[in-house]
Amino acid sequence: PEGLTVLLTQRALHLAHHPGQISFPGGKQEEQDKDLIDTALREAWEEIGLPRQNCQVIGVMPEHRTITGFCITAVVAIVEPEFDIIIDSNEVSDTFEVPLAFLLDTNNYITEHFHRGPLTNPVHFIPWQNRMIWGATAALLRNLASIFTDNN
Structure with a gap:
């Protein structure tokens, strides 16, 4: 893809939590x-071979709590693309990039409401090529899009 992109991973199918789902490098x-x-930075190095020196951290997203009880703090960085992706197959099955402009356009999101106990939660879905980005990853991307929209 041309322009700025977001690097995502597909989690290995044998993992106990969220197997096969689309995610950011992390843990x-x-x-x-x-x-x-x-x-x-450590997790990105372990999972996909992204060297620390290729990352310019520009911020930390607000804490995100999932309906399954995980607490996620996303770190946003600009990555120098000149590195070879080395997948740790114990954690990751694939990597791919999505244009940032596509992810910042909230028209590309589908939102469904799911009931879990007494709560109703919005769950975002982002169709991209032959993949479906959803759940916490889509929620974090939607939050990023909101931050960009609010600051423009």
Whole structure:
């Protein structure tokens, strides 16, 4: 794709949590991580071979809580694209890029409302080529689109 893109992964099918789903590189904070930015950079290196020196962190998104009980803090970075993606097949089955302009256009989102107990939650879906981005990943991207829209 031309212009700025967002790099996403497809999780390995054998994982216990969210197998096969589309996600950002990332994972749980470990004791040796200085902070959540350090966690994000370490996980990106482990999962897809993204060197820290290729990342210019520009911010941290507001905390996002999923309906399944996970708490996600997304770290936003501009990545120098000159690196070879090396997939850790224990965690990731594939990587792909989506144009940022496509993701910032909220007309590309489908929102459904799901009931879980007494709560009704909006769940976003983003069809992209032969894939469906949804759940927490789509929610984080929708939040990013809102931030861009609010700041323009």
